[in-house]
Amino acid sequence: MRCDLKFDCDDKTDERYCDIINFPEDYRSKLPPRPASDSSLPIALDVTMDTLNIDTTTMLLSVSYNLRMTWFDNRLTFNNLKNLTRLNTVSLDQVAGLWRPRLGFINTDDIQNTAVDADAVTTVVKLDQTFAPDLSNPYEVEVYRGDTNPISSTRKYSTVYTCNFDLVLYPFDIQFCYMKLQILSASSEYLIFNSRDSSVEYLGPTLLVEYGVGRIDLRADNATQFAVARVRVELIRRYGYAMLNIYIPSLTLLVISYVTLFFRPSIFEVRVMTALTSLLVLATLFTQVSASLPKTSYFKMVDIWLLFCIVLIFLIILFHTVIDLHVDYVALPGQAKPGHVATWAQTLTGSAGGVRALKVHSAEDGDGSGDEGRAGFFRRFLAKKDKFDLEFYIAASKITMLLIFAVFNLIYWGSLLRGSGLVYYL
Incomplete structure (x- = not known):
């Protein structure tokens, strides 16, 4: 051939x-x-x-x-x-x-x-x-x-x-x-x-x-x-990397912040510092995620998730602030905060029947005359049980946070069921 x-x-x-x-x-x-x-x-x-x-x-x-x-x-x-x-x-x-x-x-x-x-x-x-x-x-x-x-x-x-x-x-x-x-x-x-x-x-x-x-x-x-x-x-x-390095850590920080609603109302500093620390860590995580992606003029789904976590922790801090604004607490009866004079008290009994906290009124609120008197009257007015139920307010804040979290997740993950890669690897 x-x-x-x-x-x-x-x-x-x-x-x-x-x-x-x-x-x-x-x-x-x-x-x-x-x-x-x-x-x-x-x-x-x-x-x-x-x-x-x-x-x-x-x-x-x-x-x-x-x-x-x-x-x-x-x-x-x-x-x-x-x-x-x-x-x-x-x-x-x-x-x-x-x-x-x-x-x-x-x-x-x-x-x-x-x-x-x-x-x-x-x-x-x-x-x-x-x-x-x-x-x-x-x-x-x-x-x-x-x-x-x-x-x-x-x-x-x-x-x-x-x-x-x-x-x-x-x-x-x-x-x-x-x-x-x-x-x-x-x-x-x-x-x-x-x-x-x-x-x-x-x-x-x-x-x-x-x-x-x-x-x-x-x-x-x-x-x-x-x-x-x-x-x-x-x-x-x-998306396994994002779940392990973004979603699970941010969810953990969110749970830690939510747990502060179950802390004793008398330890305001501990409640707020725990929530603030979670907020700072979450903000750092948000910055790192944004730096690893191309800069866009629109929000990404991961941005929406992290912003939601930041806003929810911010709301938890607001709840703690409102509680402390209306009621000053000490750990035991007779132990007022420095610079305060107990003029009247209201005890809150715990589930065991013992004294859990003492509400004190500051002498700085005045005697009811002038600006100081009006401020003191306003604080005493809000402190009345028929106007401001502390235990009801704390319980309502817990339920509100859960409802907001549930509704958001229903909308967030539901929108990803179609047209995304969420269900591709399931």
């Missing part, structure tokens, strides 16, 4: 004159082939993706892939085609004189193009088994037609594409990143993408560090001035 990359004849003439392509004299490598029907030449595109890497902060998609373009050139004929395509590899000398489609990678920083170099492999695919012998050639040559046997060019690329992420649902978002390929050799009047024979395949792992790889498809748009093919990559964010 001739030109099969091994010597079968003793004189080794079977591996001579093995050029695959026959160029006619009027062949022009800068002009694209024109089908017999005078229509646009279809180019099939096959993308085989090996690895993916996504950077959310910079919104970049790094892809390593093999790009294969396949087309017919009816101006050419081919010699001695083999059924095994790799044996039909075209030499670099002949590739230099061959017309090849040129594609541009549109959504890249420097708008790269396809390259034809030593890394590119050009072959002829034998689809038609019929051939005509070349009787003028002293060697046994089988001549195949160019309009029934396509040319294929394959090369490996490593490209960084820019993406436009919508982070409203972060960290339960689903992103779509595109690889946009545009034909630069000629307008769509002459060259288009063959959607039927084009394909895309991903061979790498489906679970990445930050995302899970979903559906990948290829869509061609031949209606524009220059035909464009878009490879769409679906990326579902893996």
Whole structure:
């Protein structure tokens, strides 16, 4: 067999004159082939993706892939085609004189193009088994037609594409990143993408560090001035990291702040300092989360959650302040706060029947005359049980916090059940 990359004849003439392509004299490598029907030449595109890497902060998609373009050139004929395509590899000398489609990678920083170099492999695919012998050639040559046997060019690329992420649902978002390929050799009047024979395949792992790889498809748009093919990559964010480092810690701080409502009313400093510490830690967590994400003009779901936790802790602090504003407490009867004189007292009995706290009235409230007297009267007025029931107020604050938390979570997590990646990994 001739030109099969091994010597079968003793004189080794079977591996001579093995050029695959026959160029006619009027062949022009800068002009694209024109089908017999005078229509646009279809180019099939096959993308085989090996690895993916996504950077959310910079919104970049790094892809390593093999790009294969396949087309017919009816101006050419081919010699001695083999059924095994790799044996039909075209030499670099002949590739230099061959017309090849040129594609541009549109959504890249420097708008790269396809390259034809030593890394590119050009072959002829034998689809038609019929051939005509070349009787003028002293060697046994089988001549195949160019309009029934396509040319294929394959090369490996490593490209960084820019993406436009919508982070409203972060960290339960689903992103779509595109690889946009545009034909630069000629307008769509002459060259288009063959959607039927084009394909895309991903061979790498489906679970990445930050995302899970979903559906990948290829869509061609031949209606524009220059035909464009878009490879769409679906990326579902893996929210386990956010749950462990954002939601669970913030929920823990929220529970700690809520528990302060069960502290004894007499230890105001402990109640407020515990809630304030939780608020400061939560604010620091909010700052760290915002710094690790791209700056956006809209609120993300994680922002709404953290802001809700901050507001709820702030309300708890307000409840503590209102309690302490209306009633001054000491731990035991007869132990007034410094600078206060007990003028009257009201004891609150605990569940065991003992004295739990003593309400004292400050002498600074005055005797009822002038501004000081009016302030003292106002405090005594609010302290009356029929006007301000302390135990009822504390119980109401506990129930109110629970209701606010329950309603918010019902709305928050309910809105994520559709159109988000929350249920994707469940």
